[in-house]
Amino acid sequence: MYIFIVNPEAGNGRAKRVFTKLMKSQLYQKLNSTYFYSEYAGHAEMLTKQIKIDYKDQLSGIIVIGGDGTLHEVMNGLGDEEIPVSFIPGGSGNDFARGIGMKRKPLDILRETIAGNNTTAYWLGKYKLDRQEERIFVNSMGFGFDAEITEKANRSRYKVLLNKLRIGTVSYVIALIHVLLTFKPEDITIEADGKRQIINNCWMVTVSNHPYYGGGMKIIPNAKIQSGRFPVLIIHGISKWKVLGLFMTVFTGKHIDFKEVELLEASTLKLIANRNIAYQVDGQTASCREAVIKKETDEIYIMGHKYSKNAGA
Numbered sequence: 001m002y003i004f005i006v007n008p009e010a011g012n013g014r015a016k017r018v019f020t021k022l023m024k025s026q027l028y029q030k031l032n033s034t035y036f037y038s039e040y041a042g043h044a045e046m047l048t049k050q051i052k053i054d055y056k057d058q059l060s061g062i063i064v065i066g067g068d069g070t071l072h073e074v075m076n077g078l079g080d081e082e083i084p085v086s087f088i089p090g091g092s093g094n095d096f097a098r099g100i101g102m103k104r105k106p107l108d109i110l111r112e113t114i115a116g117n118n119t120t121a122y123w124l125g126k127y128k129l130d131r132q133e134e135r136i137f138v139n140s141m142g143f144g145f146d147a148e149i150t151e152k153a154n155r156s157r158y159k160v161l162l163n164k165l166r167i168g169t170v171s172y173v174i175a176l177i178h179v180l181l182t183f184k185p186e187d188i189t190i191e192a193d194g195k196r197q198i199i200n201n202c203w204m205v206t207v208s209n210h211p212y213y214g215g216g217m218k219i220i221p222n223a224k225i226q227s228g229r230f231p232v233l234i235i236h237g238i239s240k241w242k243v244l245g246l247f248m249t250v251f252t253g254k255h256i257d258f259k260e261v262e263l264l265e266a267s268t269l270k271l272i273a274n275r276n277i278a279y280q281v282d283g284q285t286a287s288c289r290e291a292v293i294k295k296e297t298d299e300i301y302i303m304g305h306k307y308s309k310n311a312g313a
């Protein structure tokens, strides 16, 4: 049996529209399945935990219809449980879909999922904040400037409007200009695979499992879908005006040529700030002082899609 988890709010109702259309297909009507709508933030994770118990022996897979936030919740609900997952993009940003080069139509993804023809191996990240319980991230985690931008954009009214107009990324550009006016870089200590360094005047530290974030920005253009290691992007010692210039090139990936941008690769990254700083994980924000981030070596499989090297292109 397949279980659909649908976030009716994702993409300003897009996920719900996608699911409503799928439900009318013959394929869906013949399928042994049931569905759940998430009703509030965090609900998809609770639903997944419950589904693992209630449908233990009959579950063929979970099909997520929503955005990156919904996928993040479902992955955290699954934890280490090896239940196949399929993802049908219905969010506003859809960076995960872009990152794995998913371009198929919803009905085709469903068809491939059921046929078991195509699967993509994918490696998630794990993170632990201020010694809380370990959690999973699907796309990326960022600390500092980019997290403050995400927070500002998420709270803004213009994001809803711009998402409706399908130019949601513009909300990040507006938020960027707001945050730029007040942001103060900090000295941050990082340990990449045990190697400690202090990053003076640090604007941001970001790790990613694929190149995209913020609805299509190529934050780490060379990020590979790979086991055991992730790229770490650090921006430090840069003037405010130059940051503006740098972010203008983030859509093409040229920002990594700036001398203030450093790229490392690590399996484990520890980050220690002198005070609470903003972070974003798969587009949701909060603050923390310390973080330990690890890349998984065991793959998960995304059903219904075959990864191509031209992902997102």
Ligand SMILES: Nc1ncnc2c1ncn2[C@@H]1O[C@H](COP(=O)(O)OP(=O)(O)OP(=O)(O)O)[C@@H](O)[C@H]1O
Binding pocket: 007, 008, 009, 010, 011, 012, 038, 039, 040, 041, 042, 043, 044, 066, 067, 068, 069, 070, 071, 073, 090, 091, 092, 093, 094, 095, 282, 283, 284
């Ligand atoms: N019924 C609901 N009402 C309000 N919020 C919800 C509901 N169900 C889930 N959520 C929350 O909505 C958040 C955003 O959803 P999601 O990320 O899937 O869509 P999106 O923001 O449109 O897409 P993307 O992250 O790809 O830009 C999720 O993190 C989830 O916690």
